[in-house]
Amino acid sequence: MLSNGVYVLTARCAERYGAATVSWVSQVSFEPPLVAAAVRRDSNVFRCFAGSGRAALHVVGEQQRDIARRFFFPTRAADGAINGEPFAEGATGTPVLPSLPAHVECRVEQIIDTGGDHALVILKVVEAECREQRARPLTIAQTPWEYGG
Amino acid sequence: MLSNGVYVLTARCAERYGAATVSWVSQVSFEPPLVAAAVRRDSNVFRCFAGSGRAALHVVGEQQRDIARRFFFPTRAADGAINGEPFAEGATGTPVLPSLPAHVECRVEQIIDTGGDHALVILKVVEAECREQRARPLTIAQTPWEYGG
Numbered sequence: 001m002l003s004n005g006v007y008v009l010t011a012r013c014a015e016r017y018g019a020a021t022v023s024w025v026s027q028v029s030f031e032p033p034l035v036a037a038a039v040r041r042d043s044n045v046f047r048c049f050a051g052s053g054r055a056a057l058h059v060v061g062e063q064q065r066d067i068a069r070r071f072f073f074p075t076r077a078a079d080g081a082i083n084g085e086p087f088a089e090g091a092t093g094t095p096v097l098p099s100l101p102a103h104v105e106c107r108v109e110q111i112i113d114t115g116g117d118h119a120l121v122i123l124k125v126v127e128a129e130c131r132e133q134r135a136r137p138l139t140i141a142q143t144p145w146e147y148g149g
Numbered sequence: 150m151l152s153n154g155v156y157v158l159t160a161r162c163a164e165r166y167g168a169a170t171v172s173w174v175s176q177v178s179f180e181p182p183l184v185a186a187a188v189r190r191d192s193n194v195f196r197c198f199a200g201s202g203r204a205a206l207h208v209v210g211e212q213q214r215d216i217a218r219r220f221f222f223p224t225r226a227a228d229g230a231i232n233g234e235p236f237a238e239g240a241t242g243t244p245v246l247p248s249l250p251a252h253v254e255c256r257v258e259q260i261i262d263t264g265g266d267h268a269l270v271i272l273k274v275v276e277a278e279c280r281e282q283r284a285r286p287l288t289i290a291q292t293p294w295e296y297g298g
Contacts, residue, residue, distance in 0.1 A: 001208045001251050001279070002176055002184070003288045005152030026175045027151055028187040029265020035151070036185060036269060038177035059150045102150050112261060114271050116178020120185060122263050130150070139152045139288070 006068050006138040008058040009037060010082065010095045011048035017077035017095060018045030019085075021068045023140050023147060024118065025057065033125040035106065038118035044075040046119065053108045054092045055123060058100040062136040065143055067099060091127045101135030104128045155217050155287040155294075157207040158186060159231065159244045160197035166226035166244060167194030170217045172289050172296060173267065174206065182274040184255065187267035193224040195268065202257045203241045204272060207249040211285040214292055216248060240276045250284030253277045 004023040011018045024038035035057060039046045049055040060068045070083040080086055082095060090096040092105045106123035114120050140146070153172040160167045173187035184206060188195045198204040209217045219232040229235055231244060239245040241254045255272035263269050289295070 001154075001284070001286050002174060003152060003154030003286050004175065005150075024175045024177055025151060026153065026173045026185070026187065028173055028185075028263055028269050029267050031266050032264070034263055034265040036175070036177075036187075036263075038175065038185070109264065110261075112259075112271075114177055114183055114185075115181070115258060116183045117180050118178050120177050120269075120271075122261075122269075135150070137150050137152050137290075139290075141286075141288075 004140040006060045006140060006143065008060060008068065008071050008097060008100060009039065009045050009055055010097065011045050011052060011055040012093065012095050013048040013051035016048055017075055017082055018043065018048035019071050019075050019082045020045040021071040028122065034109065035104065035123045035125065036120055037123065038120050041119050049108055049121065050111060054094045054106065055108060056090055056094040056096050056103050056105045057123065058097050058103040060138045061101045062138050062142065064100065064138060068138065098131065101132035102130040153289040155209045155289060155292065157209060157217065157220050157246060157249060158188065158194050158204055159246065160194050160201060160204040161242065161244050162197040162200035165197055166224055166231055167192065167197035168220050168224050168231045169194040170220040177271065183258065184253065184272045184274065185269055186272065187269050190268050198257055198270065199260060203243045203255065204257060205239055205243040205245050205252050205254045206272065207246050207252040209287045210250045211287050211291065213249065213287060217287065247280065250281035251279040
């Protein structure tokens with residue numbers, strides 16, 4: 001009965017790309033602006049942001065369930081697309097997905113071992129872009145999923 | 150554009166009670182079941198769970214905005230009620246609020262200094278009770294609030 005959104009987390013380390021749909025995300029500070037995300041350590045995206053210290057967190061729009069679904073699968077970057085979704089290079093060098101309505105680019109501040117099956121990464125927002133002010137974010141409650149990765 | 154629920158976090162340390170509405174909450178592990186919550190260090194509830202190592206996190210139902218609002222104010226426990234809301238003692242000794250549809254009682258596993266304006270507490274679920282299976286949880290998006298404390 002906890003309420004969660006649906007997000008796509010991306011990262012790049014040298015020539016390796018990682019992207020995954022995640023739902024265990026929350027802001028944790030106003031000043032500085034910090035966000036926490038629980039991420040599986042065996043995921044590609046984890047290895048990428050742990051290596052580069054950079055990640056981008058994208059909001060998925062209410063009508064974009066299909067895009068979120070693409071990032072349930074292992075990352076495959078080719079021809080300017082990650083898992084078939086076009087990407088650009090953000091200000092921090094992190095891949096950003098312009099088809100999603102908003103994203104923040106972040107610096108990895110801490111990776112916390114909680115003793116659980118996900119690591120908790122604390123991200124400091126260094127860039128933010130909102131392409132669609134009116135977009136309504138997709139939530140887990142609106143999907144058939146109980147957990148978004 | 151991050152999606153958040155609305156929760157009431159309670160704790161007790163000896164004869165001192167703390168209760169606050171919080172919204173920066175997410176599950177962070179399946180096994181063991183862990184939840185993270187960002188809480189202001191100067192709050193009563195922070196001091197109580199930091200002292201006792203126990204806290205209870207309650208889901209607020211869709212129609213219970215007024216109950217959430219009560220816990221925006223400083224904690225006052227008197228006559229079996231906290232801020233006017235009746236409470237019982239949970240299995241861990243933590244005050245639980247039976248008017249809310251579900252709660253988990255937790256052990257404090259870690260309190261993390263993120264460098265931000267809230268501390269991040271990692272809670273391990275040790276007891277759970279769902280009184281209303283059909284309750285729909287209140288989310289911040291359904292309220293006039295941008296942030297629930």
